[in-house]
Amino acid sequence: MEKEFTTNSPEQTIALGEKIGNGLTAGDVVCLQGELGAGKTHFVKGMAKAYEIDSADVHSPTFTLINEYSGTKMLYHFDCYRMESPREALEIGAEEYFYGDGISVIEWPERIEPLLPPEAIWISIEAPDRENRKFVIRKRGS
Template identity: 75%
Template sequence: MEQQFTTTSPDETIAKGKEFVSSLEAGSIVCLQGALGAGKTHFVKGMAEGLGIESNEVSSPTFTLINEYDGDKSLFHFDCYRMESPREALEIGAEEYFYGDGVTVIEWAERIESLIPPEAIWIFIEAPDKNTRKFVIRKRDS
C-alpha cells in the first residue's frame, strides 16, 4: 500500500512527521530517501515531536552516524550519507537498533539497503521546487 502527500513549508513537513510517527510501534524502521535539502531532517524533527522529544534537540547525525533521543519511545536517528559500505553500519551496531525497543529512522538508507529488514517503511522525498516537498510512503518491494 502506498501513501502520498505534499508539504509546502518546513513547519508543514514537521507536522506531517509528527502525524506519521503516531502510527508506529517500537521496533519500526523508517528509511528516508531524497536529495540533500529534500526535507529528511525536518521530517525526523516532526517524528521526534510525536514521540515527546523536543525537535530543537534533533540534528542530522552526518558526522556521528547515529543520534539517540529519549522520549515516550526512543528515537534512533541514523545518517548513512558518509558510509562507504554496509559493513560500517554493522560496526556501529546498526542491527541491534533495528530490533530494539525504539523507532529507528535512517537517512540515506539506500547506502545500507542490504541490511534493511523487509518490513521497513520507505519514504521517498522529492523537492519539485524550493518550497514544495512530495512524500511517497511504501514498503520497499511495492
C-alpha cells in the same frame, strides 16, 4: 501499499513527520530517501515531536552517524551518507537498533540496504522547488 502527501512549508513537513511518527511502534524502521535539502531532517523533527522529544535537539547525525533521542519512545536517527559499505553500519551495531525497542529512522538508507528489515517503511522525498515537498510512503514488496 503506497500513499502520497505534499507539504508546502517546513512546518507542514514537521507536522507530517509527527503524524507518521504517531502511527509507529517499537521496532519500526523508517527509511528516508531524498537529495540534500529535501526535508529529511525536518521530517525527523516531526517524528521526535510525536514522542515528546524537543525538535530543537534534532539535527542530522552526519558526523556522528547516529543520534539517540529519549522521549515517550526511543528514536534512533541514522545518517548513512558518509558510509562506504553496510559493514560500517554493522560495526556501529545498527542491526541491534533495527530490531530493538525503539524506532529507527535512516537517512540515505540505500547505502546499507542489505541490512534493513524487509518490512521497513520507505519514504521518498522530492523537492520540486524551495517550498514544496512530495512524500511517497511505501513498504517494499507491497
